[in-house]
Each structure stands twice: as structure tokens, then as C-alpha cells.
Amino acid sequence: MGQVLSVLDLQRVYEVKRSVFSVQKEMINALNGVSLELDRGKTIGIVGESGSGKSTLARCILLLERPDSGTILFMGRDLLSITREELKTLRKQMQIIFQDPYSSLNPRKKVFDAIAEPLLFHRMVDKKEAKDRVIEILKDVGLDESFVNKYPHEMSGGQRQRVAIGRSLTTEPALIIADEPVSSLDVSIQSQIVNLFLDIKDRADIAMLFVSHDLNVVRFISDEIMVMYRGRVVETGTKDEVFLNPLHPYTKMLINAAKGKFFKKEGEDFFDKDRGCSYYARCEERKDSCCDSVPRLTGSKEHMTACFRES
Amino acid sequence: MQLLDVTDLNTSFFADGNVIRAVDGVSFSVSKSETFGLVGESGCGKTMTALSVMRLVQPPGRIVKGQVVFEGKDLLSLSEREMEKIRGGRIGMIFQEPMSALNPVFRVGEQISEALMIHKDVDKKEARGRVIELLKQVGFDEPEKRYTQYPHQLSGGQRQRILIGIAISCGPSLVIADEPTTALDVATESQIINLLQDLVNDSAMSMIFITHNLNITRKFCRRIGIMYAGRMLEQNSVDDFFKEPLHPYSKGLLSSIYGLMGDQKRLTAIPGSVPKLAELPQGCTFHPRCPYAMPVCREEEPIIKEMGKGQWVRCYLY
Numbered sequence: 017m018g019q020v021l022s023v024l025d026l027q028r029v030y031e032v033k034r035s036v037f038s039v040q041k042e043m044i045n046a047l048n049g050v051s052l053e054l055d056r057g058k059t060i061g062i063v064g065e066s067g068s069g070k071s072t073l074a075r076c077i078l079l080l081e082r083p084d085s086g087t088i089l090f091m092g093r094d095l096l097s098i099t100r101e102e103l104k105t106l107r108k109q110m111q112i113i114f115q116d117p118y119s120s121l122n123p124r125k126k127v128f129d130a131i132a133e134p135l136l137f138h139r140m141v142d143k144k145e146a147k148d149r150v151i152e153i154l155k156d157v158g159l160d161e162s163f164v165n166k167y168p169h170e171m172s173g174g175q176r177q178r179v180a181i182g183r184s185l186t187t188e189p190a191l192i193i194a195d196e197p198v199s200s201l202d203v204s205i206q207s208q209i210v211n212l213f214l215d216i217k218d219r220a221d222i223a224m225l226f227v228s229h230d231l232n233v234v235r236f237i238s239d240e241i242m243v244m245y246r247g248r249v250v251e252t253g254t255k256d257e258v259f260l261n262p263l264h265p266y267t268k269m270l271i272n273a274a275k276g277k278f279f280k281k282e283g284e285d286f287f288d289k290d291r292g293c294s295y296y297a298r299c300e301e302r303k304d305s306c307c308d309s310v311p312r313l314t315g316s317k318e319h320m321t322a323c324f325r326e327s
Numbered sequence: 328m329q330l331l332d333v334t335d336l337n338t339s340f341f342a343d344g345n346v347i348r349a350v351d352g353v354s355f356s357v358s359k360s361e362t363f364g365l366v367g368e369s370g371c372g373k374t375m376t377a378l379s380v381m382r383l384v385q386p387p388g389r390i391v392k393g394q395v396v397f398e399g400k401d402l403l404s405l406s407e408r409e410m411e412k413i414r415g416g417r418i419g420m421i422f423q424e425p426m427s428a429l430n431p432v433f434r435v436g437e438q439i440s441e442a443l444m445i446h447k448d449v450d451k452k453e454a455r456g457r458v459i460e461l462l463k464q465v466g467f468d469e470p471e472k473r474y475t476q477y478p479h480q481l482s483g484g485q486r487q488r489i490l491i492g493i494a495i496s497c498g499p500s501l502v503i504a505d506e507p508t509t510a511l512d513v514a515t516e517s518q519i520i521n522l523l524q525d526l527v528n529d530s531a532m533s534m535i536f537i538t539h540n541l542n543i544t545r546k547f548c549r550r551i552g553i554m555y556a557g558r559m560l561e562q563n564s565v566d567d568f569f570k571e572p573l574h575p576y577s578k579g580l581l582s583s584i585y586g587l588m589g590d591q592k593r594l595t596a597i598p599g600s601v602p603k604l605a606e607l608p609q610g611c612t613f614h615p616r617c618p619y620a621m622p623v624c625r626e627e628e629p630i631i632k633e634m635g636k637g638q639w640v641r642c643y644l645y
């Protein structure tokens with residue numbers, strides 16, 4: 017069985033105050049019917065501007081927070097209905113890597129402890145073996161033995177991200193969710209870490225969800241692409257399909273921007289969000305009828321989009 | 328004559344007996360109507376260079392040496408009062424984080440008016456009229472409505488438009504924009520770049536555009552300066568730079584970007600990490616990461632060499 021993860025119709029609503037000075041409440045559909053399927057050894061790249069729901073999706077899949085509804089099948093098990101005990105053993109097989117490795121590493125723990133801890137906790141090694149295994153893992157992520165005794169603040173951003181990646185590999189996970197893992201790194205370091213993700217993917221047959229707002233990075237690393245806009249998937253398909261033959265106006269805009277093409281249209285940030293296509297206000301190809309109802313994802317398995325122009 | 332001539336600028340931080348040379352011997356010039364891209368990774372001294380030009384360096388930092396000549400005046404020898412007239416008057420500034428640069432309790436229109444009334448001899452009513460015009464110029468469809476709004480009622484991109492309005496309100500001859508789009512989404516970013524491009528094209532304004540994003544400079548700037556560890560390693564025209572960069576560091580940066588857009592399986596990465604300013608290697612600051620490093624590179628720092636018109640490089644290969 018090749019399927020690692022299957023997500024069906026995930027919903028997550030946040031209730032927020034309209035502004036700092038307001039008592040009015042507003043509902044934000046951070047996830048509005050998101051589905052995806054991910055096989056062993058494959059990487060899905062998730063793109064979309066900030067606020068589109070990428071991190072919420074990552075957190076919900078890992079059950080760091082509970083979705084309001086939907087189904088999450090991980091290794092064939094329904095995460096929202098299994099017992100705590102079962103969840104605990106399954107958790108070991110899912111790992112997350114965040115944008116800022118500084119916040120995911122304990123500042124008072126040396127690299128050795130950061131990596132040895134999950135190894136010992138999950139009884140992957142005994143105390144005697146720990147040191148050798150930690151050094152091995154460090155080597156896998158491109159750090160030498162001398163890093164064993166370093167604290168997070170003694171390392172650069174790129175080195176910390178290597179440690180965070182090493183730590184996530186300790187439990188030999190089936191799924192890694194990387195949420196903007198290179199976004200805060202400098203260009204010269206970003207390439208190194210992208211290469212590291214490629215190595216991991218090749219070697220360990222891990223399934224990966226790779227979240228980024230940088231289309232070029234996502235394109236380089238992914239097999240499939242999922243484009244999110246305001247809590248919905250607006251386009252999804254194989255990398256080549258989405259990049260060479262983008263269907264949704266939002267995807268087209270992102271691809272042009274990534275190529276360094278600038279465009280004129282003023283993006284309106286405020287609009288009636290309850291009616292019609294949520295991209296209507298910014299769409300370069302809209303028709304009046306796009307306001308009437310919400311477009312659904314349609315197309316083939318290789319390429320789907322939620323746009324009335326395409327259906 | 329150049330609009331701005333910066334020569335051998337040195338700005339350092341003095342703390343706990345240590346000297347951190349944030350800007351080390353930086354020279355460049357910007358001519359009239361030109362957009363100059365100042366590019367480099369975080370911590371390389373871009374902001375400190377901009378702040379030095381504006382004489383806004385705060386202790387424990389201090390400009391140690393150098394010359395900044397703007398419209399024929401040596402800025403480093405002006406009195407603070409004369410300098411105040413230049414800041415926000417002849418030189419406009421746009422910063423990365425629009426929220427912190429705006430005052431949350433004042434209407435955005437009033438904040439632009441304020442900037443106008445400090446530098447120009449106009450009364451409130453006149454200022455308001457001009458601000459409405461400015462709001463239109465920076466792309467707002469309903470300037471009267473925007474005038475009365477508070478910063479929190481605007482999106483990040485709209486706030487950045489307001490800051491751009493403030494920066495150009497007094498008709499400056501130079502605008503320094505320090506990573507003005509880094510906090511924004513790609514869509515908003517490209518709108519803001521477009522706006523800046525229009526403003527530069529429609530007036531005789533020059534701009535120093537600070538960014539870590541080479542892709543943007545390619546479309547937007549005419550000349551480019553590459554900074555690394557407080558130094559300017561290369562200066563070039565954008566056309567020549569993207570065709571054939573001179574410095575090995577520039578080559579590495581470009582191949583990281585082209586690699587992502589190309590078809591190969593792995594990226595050619597620059598090895599190692601950016602050095603801390605307090606622990607700089609001897610010799611060329613880039614030599615530990617440089618594929619072309621020679622023995623001499625480890626010993627002494629290369630001097631800046633002029634390669635052609637408007638081309639400079641700091642490297643022993645030349």
C-alpha cells in the first residue's frame with residue numbers, strides 16, 4: 017500500500033475580533049473543504065499567499081489542533097477516531113519542520129540532547145548507542161561531530177535548520193510536513209537546505225508536504241502542487257501540469273510573479289466573502305456570473321481547478 | 328555629476344571593547360533618475376549603509392570615516408538642523424515594516440499632511456488637497472475615504488502605499504527604499520514594485536532600492552551593488568550583472584536562483600555560512616566559501632578594482 021496520507025474535506029473555522037479596537041466577531045474559514053492524497057516517497061508542494069490556510073492545514077493534519085470536520089487517514093488509520101494510545105504510536109511517524117528553527121529548538125539544550133531525546137524516548141537506541149547514532153544523523157544533515165556540544169544560539173540559521181531536520185529524522189517518519197522551512201534563510205543557505213530535502217526524499221522514501229510561498233522552491237522539490245487561496249484549494253495537479261499549463265487565474269498570477277513579471281492590477285483586500293468565487297475581487301478573467309456561486313474543483317486526477325472558466 | 332556620491336564609508340559599532348565594522352569601505356554613486364539596487368544577505372550592512380547616508384546611525388554605532396556628497400553638499404559635515412531639512416525633504420525614505428513606521432492613533436491622511444507641512448510652506452487646507460492628489464498617485468481609488476482611515480484599517484500593501492506617499496510628498500530627488508516589499512505577498516509585492524517603477528519613470532527621482540531579492544533588481548534597477556560582510560564586492564550594470572557577474576559570490580547567488588528555475592536535479596549551492604562580523608576570516612571575507620580561492624586570498628583582502636565604466640569588483644581574479 018503506497019498511500020501514506022489521505023485528507024478529506026477538512027474544515028477549520030476561527031472566530032476572531034474584526035480589529036484590535038472592535039468587539040464585532042468575524043468567522044474565518046481557514047480551511048474550507050480541503051482534500052489531498054499523498055503516496056510514499058512523493059512530495060506535494062503547497063503554495064499560496066500568507067493567510068491562505070497552509071499552516072492551519074499542517075497543524076490539523078498533525079492534530080496539533082483539531083479540525084472542525086473532515087477525515088484524516090494516516091497509514092490507513094483514521095486519526096480523528098482512534099484512541100490516544102494509538103495516536104501516540106502513530107505520531108512518531110509524522111514530523112513537522114517549521115520556518116524558524118530557533119523556535120522549535122530548546123535554547124537551553126545542546127544539539128546532542130535535541131537529537132538524542134526522541135531517539136531515547138521512542139527506544140530507538142539505548143544510552144550507549146545514542147552518541148554514535150546522533151553523530152550519524154548529524155552527518156546525514158551535513159554537520160560534523162563538533163556540533164554535538166553546541167547550543168542553538170551558537171549556530172547560524174542554516175545550521176539550526178539542519179539540526180531541526182536531523183531531529184525530525186530520528187524516528188524514521190513516514191511523513192514530514194515542512195512549513196516554510198527555507199523562507200527565513202538567506203539565498204546562499206536556502207539552496208543548501210533545498211538540496212538536503214532532496215537527499216532525504218531520495219534516500220528514505222519519505223512522503224512530504226512542503227509548504228512555501230516561493231513557487232520556484234516548491235517547483236524544484238515537489239512532484240505535485242496544490243495551490244491554496246483563502247482556505248480553499250483552487251488548483252492541484254502534477255508539477256508539470258500546474259507549471260506549464262496553469263488553469264486558475266491566481267496560479268497564473270503567482271507563476272508570473274515568480275518569473276519576475278510584475279503586473280498592474282490593484283488587489284482589493286475587502287469584499288463580500290460570502291458570495292461566489294473568493295478570488296473574484298482580484299481576478300483578471302472574471303465574469304459577472306462568477307459572483308453567483310462557489311466554483312468546485314473539477315478536472316482529471318492529473319490536473320484540477322476550481323474556476324468557472326475551466327468547467 | 329552624480330546625485331549621490333558615497334566614498335569609503337565606514338560605520339562601526341562599539342560595544343564591550345569590541346569593534347564591529349558593519350559598513351567597511353563602501354563606495355558607490357547614484358546618478359539622476361537612476362535606480363540603484365543594493366543587494367545582499369541579511370546582516371551584510373545594507374540598512375546601516377542607508378542609515379549612514381541619512382545620518383541616522385544610533386549609538387553604539389557611529390560613522391567612523393567617509394564622505395557622502397548629495398546634490399553637491401557633504402552630508403556628514405552638515406549641522407543636524409540642515410540635515411533634518413534633507414531627510415524627508417530632498418531624500419525620502421521607505422522602510423520594510425509599514426506598521427511600525429506609521430503612528431497607529433493618527434489618520435493616515437494627517438500623517439502625510441504632517442510630513443508636507445514640516446518641509447513645505449503650506450497651510451492645513453492646502454496640504455489636504457495635495458495629500459488627496461498624492462493618495463491618487465500611489466494608487467488609491469477613493470482618496471477622500473483613505474484620508475480619514477487609521478493604519479489598522481489598511482492592509483499591509485495599502486500601508487506601504489501610504490509610506491510611499493509620505494516619502495514622495497515633498498518631491499525628493501532621491502528615495503531610499505529599504506526592503507519595502509519583504510513583508511508582503513508576491514501579488515502585493517509586484518503591485519508595489521510597479522508603483523515605484525511608475526513613480527521613478529514619471530519624475531526625475533533617483534532611488535536606492537535595498538533588497539535581498541535579485542529577481543526584483545533585474546526588472547527594476549539599472550545598476551546594482553552586491554554587499555557581503557560589510558563590503559561592496561561588486562558594482563555593475565544590471566544588464567551586465569545578469570549576463571556575466573564578476574565576483575564569485577555574485578556567480579554563486581545567481582546560480583542559486585537560476586538553478587531553482589532550471590531543470591537540473593540539484594542546486595549548485597554556495598558552501599558554508601555567512602561569517603559573523605565579529606569573527607571575519609583574514610584576507611578576502613568570502614574566501615572560505617569561494618571555489619576559486621587562491622593562497623593570496625587567505626592572506627590579504629583584495630582592493631576594489633575598476634573593470635570598465637560603472638563596473639567595480641573586489642577580487643584577486645581580476
Ligand SMILES: Nc1ncnc2c1ncn2[C@@H]1O[C@H](COP(=O)(O)OP(=O)(O)O)[C@@H](O)[C@H]1O
Pocket residue numbers: 030031032044045046064065066067068069070071072073
Ligand atoms: N489561532 C488562530 N486564531 C485565529 N485565526 C487564525 C489562527 N490561526 C490562523 N488564523 C487565520 O486563519 C487564516 C489562515 O492562516 P494560516 O493557516 O496561518 O495561513 P498561511 O500559513 O497560509 O499563511 C488566516 O486568516 C489567519 O489569520
Ligand SMILES: Nc1ncnc2c1ncn2[C@@H]1O[C@H](COP(=O)(O)OP(=O)(O)O)[C@@H](O)[C@H]1O
Pocket residue numbers: 340342347349367368369370371372373374375376387388604
Ligand atoms: N545595534 C547594533 N549593535 C551592534 N551591531 C549591530 C547593531 N545593529 C546592526 N549591527 C551590525 O551591523 C550589521 C549590519 O546590519 P544591517 O545593516 O542591519 O544589515 P542588513 O540590512 O544588510 O540586513 C549586522 O550584521 C550587525 O552585526
Ligand SMILES: [Mg+2]
Pocket residue numbers: 070071072195
Ligand atoms: Mg503559515
Ligand SMILES: [Mg+2]
Pocket residue numbers: 373374375505
Ligand atoms: Mg536591513
